[in-house]
Amino acid sequence: MTSHHATPSGKTRARALKLPFPGEPGENNAITDVAGVEVGVTTLITGEGKLVVGQGPVRTGVTAILPRGHHGVQIPCAAASYSLNGNGEMTGTIWIEESGELQTPITITNTNSCGIARDATSQWLFRKAGYVQDWGLPVAAETFDGDLNDINGFHVKAEHVIQALDSARGGPVEQGSVGGGTGMICYDFKGGNGTASRVVKVAGRSYTVGALVQSNFGTRRECTILGVPVGQHLSGRELRGKPAGSIIVIIATDAPLEAHQLKRLARRMPIGLARTGGIGHNSSGDIFLAxxxxxxxxxxxxxxxxxxxxxxxxxxxxxxxEATIEATEEAIIDSMIANQTMVGRDGNTSVALPHDRLIDIMKKFGRM
Structure with missing residues (x-):
């Protein structure tokens, strides 16, 4: 199967199920379709059974995004951020709002590891050959994976962050329970990392917009796929069972945009979220960067x-x-479809979105 239909490890993507997403995806249907953007992950999965704080089970990790790849670490990008609901964290955004520039890589991890991700990114930048800046305000974002992971065990270390940064590459991107998305839950299905892209024409030129999400939000009944209330027809085995969690969305584009224009893109990401059923619950951190x-x-x-x-x-x-909205929507759905059931701490089980039942529901509603 092509990278539109399967992840590098062979996990099925949404397009392999023939879901009729609008728009034209890029070569890999991933954020890395924006030339120069590179993604790396460190995935930590160890132990099983009863939670013992500091020992496990461990279901967590780190995702790293290099906006201009390894070659352009010192070169800023125009950027802007936006928060739909602020029960979460994304460091470095005050300076982005002030300067209109993103000057560091982006890391995404679990809530209790956000600080180490930020600090380790500084270490990585300062040690990187040829990097001359003597200060930095790295962007590190988080969502909560404590339903499956020993989150208070602080298992993400500086070396794991540095590994994710060092491993960042272009091309197809692994999805589902990897990197910072390892222990996440979306609409009470197994969630995590998802990515998608769109190619559009603007003033006669072709540009790419790519999204990467760490999805960890929503209740089952809210889950909507291409307008179909899927979650209402797939109840049962909800692990979280309450309106909690968060989502981080990163949008990259090669379109020449100023910071205020990127702010406008960031404000459209919640529309993609809403298309999947998300409403920005009080306890959710729904934070976006373009x-x-x-x-x-x-x-x-x-x-x-x-x-x-x-x-x-x-x-x-x-x-x-339009590309921002469509890529965000598909990335969220792919974070569930390109995934598998996971058993975590205390035997807590987050079930995967069942492909066969999903197809039956979509056919029933005339969407396939």
Whole structure:
């Protein structure tokens, strides 16, 4: 199967089930379809049975995104963030809002490991050959995996963050229970990492928009796929059973956008979330970040020189809004479909979204 239909490890993606998503995906239907963007993961899965804090079971990890890949670590990107509901954390966003720039890699992990991810990213940057900046405000985001993981055992260490950063590559991206998404739950199905992309025309030029999500939110009855209330027809075996959890969405694009335009993209990500049934519960951290890899030469220019940059006209931005919404929606759904049932701490079991029953429901509603 192609990378549109399966992950690198062979897990089935949503398009292999012939779900009729709108829009044109990129080569890998992944955030890495935006040239230069690289993704790496460290996945930690050990132990089983009764929770013993500090020993396990462990179901967690780290996801790393390098906006310009290893070659461009020192080169900022135009960026903006947005919070739909703020019961969560994404470090570094105050400076992004102030400067309009993303100047570091992005890491995503569990709630109690957000600090170590931030600090280890600083260590990685300062040790990286040729990196000359003597300070930084890394972006580290989190969602809560304590239903399956020994979250108070603090099993993510600096070396795991550095491993994820070092392993970042372009091309197809593994999904489901990997990296920071390892212990996450989405609509009371097994959730985690998901990714998707769209290729659109803007003012006669072709641009790519890619999304990567760490999905850990929603109640079963809310789960909606392409307008079909799937969760209402797949009740049973809910582990969390309450409106809790969070989602992090990262949008990358090669379209030349200024920071205020990227803020507008970030504000469209909740529409993709809503298409899957999400409403931004009080206890949920629904936090979004968008960046553009365009204008690299201008961002690489040293201080003291004027920057000359391209930008999409305000009136031409609608295709990028649509691409953001569609990629976010599909990435969330793929985070459940490209996944497997997981047993975690105390025998807690998060069931995978059943493909056969999903197809039956979609056919019943005339969506396939």
């Amino acid at each position: 960046f553009s890899t365009a204008n690299e030469e201008a961002f690489a220019a040293p201080s003291g020189q004027l920057r000359r940059m391209e930008a999409v006209a305000t009136g031409d931005i609608d295709p990028l809004f």
